Amino acid sequence: MIGSYKGHPEALMKNNRTIFTVLGMLAVKNFSGYEIAKRIKTTINYFWSESEGQIYPALAQCVKEGLAVCKVQPPKDNHRTKKIYSITAKGKRELIAWLKQAAKPELVRNELLLKLFFGANIDKNDNMQHIIRRQREIKLVLADYDQIKKNISVKYKGSKNLKYWLMTLNYGIKSAEAELVWCNQALKMLKRKTYTKKKE
Amino acid sequence: MIGSYKGHPEALMKNNRTIFTVLGMLAVKNFSGYEIAKRIKTTINYFWSESEGQIYPALAQCVKEGLAVCKVQPPKDNHRTKKIYSITAKGKRELIAWLKQAAKPELVRNELLLKLFFGANIDKNDNMQHIIRRQREIKLVLADYDQIKKNISVKYKGSKNLKYWLMTLNYGIKSAEAELVWCNQALKMLKRKTYTKKKE
DNA sequence: TCGCACATGTAACGCGTTACATGATTAC
DNA sequence: GTAATCATGTAACGCGTTACATGTGCGA
Numbered sequence: 001m002i003g004s005y006k007g008h009p010e011a012l013m014k015n016n017r018t019i020f021t022v023l024g025m026l027a028v029k030n031f032s033g034y035e036i037a038k039r040i041k042t043t044i045n046y047f048w049s050e051s052e053g054q055i056y057p058a059l060a061q062c063v064k065e066g067l068a069v070c071k072v073q074p075p076k077d078n079h080r081t082k083k084i085y086s087i088t089a090k091g092k093r094e095l096i097a098w099l100k101q102a103a104k105p106e107l108v109r110n111e112l113l114l115k116l117f118f119g120a121n122i123d124k125n126d127n128m129q130h131i132i133r134r135q136r137e138i139k140l141v142l143a144d145y146d147q148i149k150k151n152i153s154v155k156y157k158g159s160k161n162l163k164y165w166l167m168t169l170n171y172g173i174k175s176a177e178a179e180l181v182w183c184n185q186a187l188k189m190l191k192r193k194t195y196t197k198k199k200e
Numbered sequence: 201m202i203g204s205y206k207g208h209p210e211a212l213m214k215n216n217r218t219i220f221t222v223l224g225m226l227a228v229k230n231f232s233g234y235e236i237a238k239r240i241k242t243t244i245n246y247f248w249s250e251s252e253g254q255i256y257p258a259l260a261q262c263v264k265e266g267l268a269v270c271k272v273q274p275p276k277d278n279h280r281t282k283k284i285y286s287i288t289a290k291g292k293r294e295l296i297a298w299l300k301q302a303a304k305p306e307l308v309r310n311e312l313l314l315k316l317f318f319g320a321n322i323d324k325n326d327n328m329q330h331i332i333r334r335q336r337e338i339k340l341v342l343a344d345y346d347q348i349k350k351n352i353s354v355k356y357k358g359s360k361n362l363k364y365w366l367m368t369l370n371y372g373i374k375s376a377e378a379e380l381v382w383c384n385q386a387l388k389m390l391k392r393k394t395y396t397k398k399k400e
Numbered sequence: 401t402c403g404c405a406c407a408t409g410t411a412a413c414g415c416g417t418t419a420c421a422t423g424a425t426t427a428c
Numbered sequence: 429g430t431a432a433t434c435a436t437g438t439a440a441c442g443c444g445t446t447a448c449a450t451g452t453g454c455g456a
Contacts, residue, residue, distance in 0.1 A: 015414080017311065024318035034435050044317055047310040051417055056437055080424065080435050092321075099322045102333055103311035107444090110247040111217065111303035113371055117244055118224035119364035121292075122299045127364075133302055164319040164327075167386050171313055171379075178378030179371075186367050215442080234407050251445055256409055280407050280452065307416090404454085411448080419440085426433075 018050050018058040019067070023095040026068060026087040028161065033059050033083065043165070046141065046172045059085055067091030116186075128190050135183045138176050145173050218250050218258040219267070223295040226268060226287040228361065233259050233283065243365075246341065246372045259285055267291030316386075328390050335383045338376050345373050 021044075025036050036059075037052050050058075062068035068091050073082040087095070112134055119127040149169055156162040221244075225236050236259075237252050250258075262268035268291050273282040287295070312334055319327040349369055356362040 017314070018415090020318075021314065024314075024321070027318065027321055032435075033437085038434095044314065047308055047313040048317075049307050049309070049416090052436085053418075053438080054416065060437095082435070095318070096322055099315050099318055100326050103315055103330060105337065106309055106311060107249050108247055109249070109306055110371075111306060113247040113368045114217070114221065114224075114244065115299050115303055116364055117248075117368045118220075118227065118295070118299055119367075120360045121224070121227055122296055126300050130303060137305065160320045163389065164316055167319075167389055168313045168317045170385065171310075171382050174378045174382045174385075175375060178374045182371050182374045185370065185374075189363065189367055218443090232407075233409085238406095249444090252408085253410080253446075254444065260409095275452095282407070402456090404456105406452080406454100407450100409449085412446085413444105414446105415442105415444085417440105417442085420438080422436090424434080426431100428429100428431085 016058070016061075018054045019062060020095060020098045021048065021050055022055060022058050022062065022085075023067060023087055023091050024099075026085055027092060027095060030084050030086045032073075032085065036085075044168070046145070047168065059083075062091065067094055124190055128187060131183050131186050131190075135180065138180050138183070142173065142176050142180075145169060145176070149173075216258070216261075218254045219262060220295060220298045221248065221250055222255060222258050222262065222285075223267060223287055223291050224299075226285055227292060227295060230284050230286045232273075232285065236285075244368070246345070247368065259283075262291065267294055324390055328387060331383050331386050331390075335380065338380050338383070342373065342376050342380075345369060345376070349373075 021040065022036055025031055025039060031039065033052070033056050037050070037055050040048070040050050040055075059068065059070070062085070063070050066088060068085045068087050071084050071086070073084050112130060115130060116127060149166065152162065152165055152169075156165065221240065222236055225231055225239060231239065233252070233256050237250070237255050240248070240250050240255075259268065259270070262285070263270050266288060268285045268287050271284050271286070273284050275281055312330060315330060316327060349366065352362065352365055352369075356365065
């Protein structure tokens with residue numbers, strides 16, 4: 001038993017989605033930990049996030065299990081040494097096996113909805129403010145998605161990845177648009193004056 | 201310093217959303233821990249979940265901080281004793297203060313999208329299976345939402361809560377519908393044969 | 401008889417974030 | 429000067445789930 005780690009190595013790997021996220025990134029090309037963190041933030045951040053506190057240990061774990069190898073790059077351009085990771089054949093096999101497995105349905109958590117569910121306890125206007133705030137946020141992310149779409153369509157034209165990247169991006173766009181429609185509907189609903197008797 | 205707990209009691213409460221979830225439930229009527237767990241599962245489960253392992257400690261915390269009081273109900277109908285909790289004036293005040301604060305944007309995690317983002321590594325048909333599976337799931341939840349909508353519209357007719365409950369439910373419906381549209385679009389996208397050159 | 405609903409709780413553990421430690425270079 | 433970016437890592441801690449412990453009554 002090494003360190004605080006208990007159980008089989010496989011047991012850890014089966015559920016550790018950070019491992020597969022970095023393997024997925026390494027399947028495209030070689031990266032350093034820092035670059036992976038950055039890439040996650042600029043590509044899949046709207047549906048998946050990983051912090052550096054997870055990425056570095058995950059990379060170490062990958063090397064330990066033979067899923068990736070690490071090559072130390074000497075300082076270039078007066079920068080620090082970099083550790084460049086590459087996926088191994090075993091890593092690729094494990095990634096593919098994981099990709100084929102059905103995704104576990106996520107437990108969604110939406111604090112905005114939680115507050116609105118209890119909305120009868122506060123003023124109508126306070127509830128409307130929550131929705132208006134969200135509306136503004138969505139408009140920003142939609143503008144963002146639009147930019148990303150244009151950028152990757154040009155930059156990765158001809159790449160077999162593009163189709164999949166646009167597909168996931170479309171999910172973000174469709175969801176955001178649906179949320180906007182809901183915001184308007186919910187605001188209309190709140191504006192309506194309703195006279196109700198007290199019940200449960 | 202008592203036990204393993206550090207910092208102000210308020211510090212804990214500020215972020216502990218389980219506390220506010222149970223307070224929100226208790227604002228409607230008195231409940232036992234078991235009943236709260238059950239109610240969460242049958243009402244807000246599609247956007248918020250709490251396990252019993254969190255609800256019972258949260259209730260104890262509420263009592264400790266004077267946000268709720270507990271009355272032990274002697275065994276009725278040959279059942280076990282129940283602990284019925286009621287919200288206090290302080291609890292109501294804290295709940296309202298929390299409800300008025302802006303909701304923190306959630307970090308979404310969607311394993312399905314993560315797998316599809318890396319979809320170029322596996323067969324087209326495997327990717328399609330993921331989407332078809334999700335399609336089936338959504339159809340089930342939509343049917344579920346429809347039932348809930350009918351039920352609560354009758355059961356809570358005239359309640360000031362109904363408006364807010366229908367509003368959050370509509371969010372679930374709109375999102376699910378948007379996801380369905382995306383599924384069809386994504387399947388069409390995958391069916392198309394595309395001949396691409398290898399690039400990044 | 402077996403499993404489920406009722407009913408309350410605790411313990412273990414994994415996931416994930418935040419903050420910290422360290423330090424160079426670049427841009428304003 | 430001072431903030432941001434590059435770059436790697438560790439430690440602390442909170443959130444949340446799962447499993448366990450314990451026990452009754454009811455229906456198939």
